Amino acid sequence: MLRIWGRSNSVNVQKALWCCEEMNLPYERVDAGGSYGVVNTQQYRNLNPNGLVPTIEDDGFVLYESNAIVRYLVARHAAGTLWPEDLNIRAEADKWMDWQNTTFWPTFRPLFWNLVRTPPDQRDADAMEESRLKTAEILGYLDAHLKNRAYIVGEALTMGDIPMGCAIWRWMGLPIERADLPNVQRWYDNLSNRPAYKKVVMLPLT
Ligand SMILES: N[C@@H](CCC(=O)N[C@@H](CS)C(=O)NCC(=O)O)C(=O)O
Incomplete structure (x- = not known):
């Protein structure tokens, strides 16, 4: 299942969450960033060396940068609606x-x-x-x-x-x-x- 790393009050994490909710795409969210820490662990830095949220893992594919994540998710799951074909x-x-x-x-x-x-x-x-x-x-x-x-x-x-x-x-x-x-x-x-x-x-x- 798609995993989204990041605290739910982050503007950038919310971009990914909102996409998934609009598409009814199942996901697992893991708290990270802010008071949760996590972003400075080696495990997280291996995924995202910037130590920022969000980061996603999708069947082994790792991606950070919130707008890139939005583009990826909608291109994959919502062509013709959230992802305009024109x-x-x-x-x-x-x-x-x-x-x-x-x-x-x-x-x-x-x-x-x-x-x-x-x-x-x-x-x-x-x-x-x-x-x-x-x-x-x-x-x-x-x-x-x-x-x-x-x-x-x-x-x-x-x-x-x-x-x-x-x-x-x-x-x-x-x-x-x-x-x-x-x-x-x-x-x-x-x-x-x-x-x-x-x-x-x-x-x-x-
Ligand atoms: N350009 C990055 C910026 C990411 C970013 O600045 N994320 C903030 C939260 S909105 C962050 O990780 N702050 C440090 C923290 O929460 O610990 C993106 O769009 O994903």
């Missing part, structure tokens, strides 16, 4: 996946990290405000893109929704002032109605 549509989905990892998350991370993982007296207020403003600005790009779409590349959920879907739960859940982004809100509402998203993504922010 090359242009798939490339568009790919683009938003990469945008989450390389643009959105580095912009949003200071706000998230300070508010969720840092004691109040040690928070960097300037970094938080800069991160909040810049995140709102770039979410405007996603908002414009979603104007005529229910999901990231059309009317149905694809892999393109998975990384940003995991990330937007965090943006929506923080006790902050949020810019008015009606299309992002509508998309987020669509995600929130999905049982798989409720089960593995909509967890307390810790």
